[in-house]
Amino acid sequence: MAAEGDNSIYPIAVLIDELRNDDVQLRLNSIKKLSTIALALGDERTRSELLPFLTDTLDDDDEVLWALAEQLGDADFIVLVGGPDHAHTLLPPLESLATVEETVVRDKAVESLRAVASKLSGKQIEEFFIPMIKRLASGEWFTSRTSACGLFSVAYSLTSNNTKDELRTLFRTLCTDDTPMVRRAAAGKLGEFAKVVEPENVKRDMMSLFHHLAADDQDSVRLLAIEACSSIASLLSKEDIELAVVGTLNNAAKDKSWRVRYMMADKFTELQVAVGPDITKTNLVHAFAGLLKDAEAEVRAAACTRLKDFCEHLGEDYRVDSILTQIMPCIQQLVNDVNQHVKTALASVIMGLSPLVGKENTIEHLLPLFLTQLKDECPDVRLNIISSLDSVNKVIGISQLSQSLLPAIVELAEDSKWRVRLAIIEYMPLLAEQLGVTVFEEKLNQLCMQWLIDNVYAIREAASVNLRNLVEKFGSEWARVAILPKVLSMAKDSNYLHRMTTLFTVNLLSEVCSEDVIVETMLPVVLGLSNDPVPNVRFNVAKTLTKLAHNIPANIVQNDISPCIQDLATKDSDIDVTYFAQESLIAIKQKS
Structure with a gap:
């Protein structure tokens, strides 16, 4: 029993020692072995010992913390804590990781939290996940509040109506946060959140948030609001889009910040599809033409990239006219x-x-x-x-x-x-x-x-x-008439480089020409070059003959190709020629 007890505490003891080591790579490797350690401990001890230990020891290198966040969100690790019924036990260490200073660690922690949330029941969401969102959203440091923004959409549809009201109110608070980084995070998740909110609440709550963020004094917030616009517009009626969205889009196309205009250009076809062809005709064609004429090259380039898609999505009844009257003058300048x-x-x-x-x-x-x-x-x-x-x-x-x-x-x-x-x-x-x-x-x-x-x-x-x-x-017959006479005539050129080119070209053409063409037109010329005065040409003859041997009958190889290569291998005065010829003989024998 004692020995068994010693073995049961060994993985944790080893992990503690490794995580306290000064070597970052050693600590990183130990984190990557978490699944093995959890398997050795069993699901109960993983929940009661390993996860609390990890939650308390998060003061480490960013690379190690990122690896930990990745491990804890893995589907296999959820199994190791006892499956979906116990998946909520992974929330505490991930919650802590979602508050750290390094952005990539927080992003990975949020990604893992979303993965864990997909395994939770509605009861677990209400009991464990929602309280965590509230803690993160009301955290003293902006880091936790930015992380909270990415969690609303995965929990919203699994909660009660009262909780949904709380979540929308909480999200509104984040959209109006004093810290630009939090508003930016909220703007980035606005479209995603709007997709899971009820239609009546999209009009009542999400649209006002969209307008607020689209008018933010920080361009980094405004551009993300524009990115969310296509998601929101796809949820609204034509009338609501005309009343609540079009004005904001037109303003964005003329925004004082080139970064916002760039985002507008980059996302234009998505917005165009979301608002539909009629609104595009009355409002967006002019806006797109303005982006094509923008003062900033980056904006013009982004608009040009979307030009074909934009024109394809124009309504058939006005497409040609719009292209010729409004888009073509811009193109003529852009050329x-x-x-x-x-x-x-x-x-x-x-x-x-x-x-x-x-x-x-x-x-x-x-x-x-x-x-x-x-x-x-x-x-x-x-x-x-x-x-x-x-x-x-x-x-x-x-x-x-x-x-x-x-x-x-x-x-x-x-x-x-x-x-x-x-x-x-x-x-x-x-x-x-x-x-x-x-x-x-x-x-x-x-x-x-x-x-x-x-x-x-x-x-x-x-x-x-x-x-x-x-x-x-x-085709091969076309080559016989149109290509090969000119290629093979170069075999008589006084410039040895041109004779070499003949061999290189024959090498390649033999892959796609018929057997008859190779034997009747290519082979005699290549055999004739075996007597070339330049050694480089002769050893390339050996290489080329080896290639031809793979595509012609064995009797021709035996009667014509092998004797020629044999002469080069045994009688030629150049050491390089004899070497390559011997290599060719070996290759041909292996083939036969």
Whole structure:
């Protein structure tokens, strides 16, 4: 019995020693072993000994406290204290953690408290959780009051009507707290709380709190109130929104703080969906246009990011007219914005307006803007336009697209900056897919071949990969006619780098070409390069032949490839060539 008793107190004793150690990592590791210790103790002793001990020993490093808060909210740990019937015993240590100074610890404690609350019965909520909320909400330090704000929504629906009245009153007190940090926390949870409050109380209580917070003297509070607006508006009738919400939104779009206007722009489509298309038409289109013209670049960029979604959510009966009369003039200015982040954000979405305004309007209003952006000095602007060409292609057709935009694309593909050329290469398969084989061969095929002899290795390498991707789209027979003659002719080039490029390209094309194409067109050229005067070419022949051997019949490997590699391995005068050839022989034998 004594030995058994000693073992039963061992986990707590060890934990006490480790938590008193000066080594933070040791204390952190001990906290991470709480589940093991609780399992050894059993649920009764975990509740009566371990949890009280943890509650009393919370003076520690923030990282340790965060780990403790995480452990106590874990679903497995709830099981270790005896399951949902005893889950309320986890509240005291988490309540203490919810009052500490470090924000990330408090946030994790609140997250865990919410997880525990989801396991509690209505009786436990009334008996244990609500008193805890009241203590936190009336705490002397603002830290506890900020934590309390995140707990109302998870308890409200499980309480009696009298308690609900108390909770709404208590939340109102937090919304009017003297400390900005508390009001900020309340504003951040206002929308979440409103979703669980009865409709009549939303109109009576939540709306007045929303107006109060939206007019707060701290911009950090006002912007969070705007974030909550979409949740509140979704709970109200059209009439109530017009009376109680629209004015606040219009004020926020013109707020003196750019941070509030930024939040308004960032959340605009959510607000738009919440208030509906009719109110959007009468009130929000003008507000959104104002954000697109905002004095701060961050606000304009945020509004640009939401441009396509905003236009998609406009009512069909007024969408085109609103875009052309109110939004398009703003876009025309933004195309030449002084800030590249604004132009980049616009370029990422502007193509998406084509399906919304139709073919004629795209050609008349949007195509000139696309051309301007394709010539923009910022590479990201140009690339965002190119990557979205499929949206325009579906609307105006490939003929119009090739006439209007391809010259600009060709100009970019020959840009003096190799990184620009590289980026264009990466989008070439996408362009090819949109243009089709005929237009691609006519307009861009020659360009793809020129990249194979570029002065920059990264361009040559990307060009080889590009050809592989094109063959994957257009087929092996297309490669035989349109690609391979030009690629293989480089095997006779006087520049050994071009001959190397031939081998690299063959390597990649062999992955997507048919067996006949490999044997009839690629293999003879590669075998011929085994006599190249440059050692680098010859050992790359060995590597390439190994790759080809995986995709052609065994008899051809035995009769043509193996003898060639054998000669390189035994007769070549260069040590690197013989080494790679021997490696190739081994690889081919393993394959067979």
